[in-house]
Amino acid sequence: MLKRQTQQAFSLIEMVFVIIVIGVLISMIARGNSTIQTARGKELIQFVQTWESLQADHLDIYGHFAGDTDLDGIIENDYTNDITVARGFHDIPNDVDLIRLGSLPYRLAMGEDDNSGSGGSIHNIILLTDEENSSSALTLQQRAFLAQLDAAIDGAEDAGSGRVRGITAGINLANHTNSGNITVETTANSWTGSTSYIGLVYYFDEPL
Numbered sequence: 001m002l003k004r005q006t007q008q009a010f011s012l013i014e015m016v017f018v019i020i021v022i023g024v025l026i027s028m029i030a031r032g033n034s035t036i037q038t039a040r041g042k043e044l045i046q047f048v049q050t051w052e053s054l055q056a057d058h059l060d061i062y063g064h065f066a067g068d069t070d071l072d073g074i075i076e077n078d079y080t081n082d083i084t085v086a087r088g089f090h091d092i093p094n095d096v097d098l099i100r101l102g103s104l105p106y107r108l109a110m111g112e113d114d115n116s117g118s119g120g121s122i123h124n125i126i127l128l129t130d131e132e133n134s135s136s137a138l139t140l141q142q143r144a145f146l147a148q149l150d151a152a153i154d155g156a157e158d159a160g161s162g163r164v165r166g167i168t169a170g171i172n173l174a175n176h177t178n179s180g181n182i183t184v185e186t187t188a189n190s191w192t193g194s195t196s197y198i199g200l201v202y203y204f205d206e207p208l
Contacts, residue, residue, distance in 0.1 A: 022108035040101040041148035047099045048126060048149060051206050053109060054083050064204075065124065067110060067177060075124050076177040081108050098131060099174050104142050105131030121132065123206065127171065127178045129199035134171040137196035146200045147191035154201065159195070160185035163204070166197040 039057055058066045069081030073141070080096055096106045109127045128146065130136055146166075147157040154162030165184040172180030182201060 005055045016036070020173055021169075027203075029142075032175060037144075038148075041145050042104065043085065044145050045149050045152045047106075048128070048202065051097075052096075052126060052202075054078070055110070055204070067137060073124075074112050074122055075110050075177070076112060076179070078177055080123065080176045101145060103142065104139070104145070106142070106145075107131050107134070109173050109176055109178045113178075113184075113203075114181050118205065123203050125178065125182075125200055126202040126204050127167070127182075129171055129173070130168070134173050134199060135169075137198055140192055143191045143197055146197075149200065149202075150191065157191055158188055159191045159197065160189045162200050162202060166195065167199040167201050168195070171199050 012091045028050045043206045055065055058064075064071050064073070065075050065079070066082030067075040069079045081183050084096070084174070099106050101109070106128050107130065109129070111125060111127065113125045114121075127147075128143070130138060147159075150159065150162070151162040156162070159166035165186075166189065168183050170180045170182035170183065171178060182199075185195070185197070185203055
């Protein structure tokens, strides 16, 4: 009788031990996933800051932004050629403005935020959108990484304020450049809420 009780006791202890081990493994996996997501967010931030720095260097050296072919202060044409040739590089790959965070693609472009010819205020921008279709809503995970970028630049994850905003319409990409009249978020809103953002705009040249 005592032997049977001992065997049952050991069986219960073993079950508790297994449950504890499973809990620890789940916790480790969750922390690992969080670390990966944070690292990928930092990779996107560095990617944007690199292109911003290259534009700043071009402005310091040549007195105008790369892609500002008529020297009016506005980026209206392909900036990648100016930057790479100025640094002695040739044969620019088509995906020089593309970054993938795991399976999630982002296309970076520079240009202007208003090509309507209405005579309104025009700003130079850095724009991030999906790789293929700039009119499609970004996935929740894509928007989560954009929220990290927003927080790094503006200090808060708000798609409707600061120098980083969510884009709801109007992206038109060609030759690495945006020539569309974009519509941006203007009220406080979450990147990961119900609004279908198709991209992010960063007013890197001056505040909006």
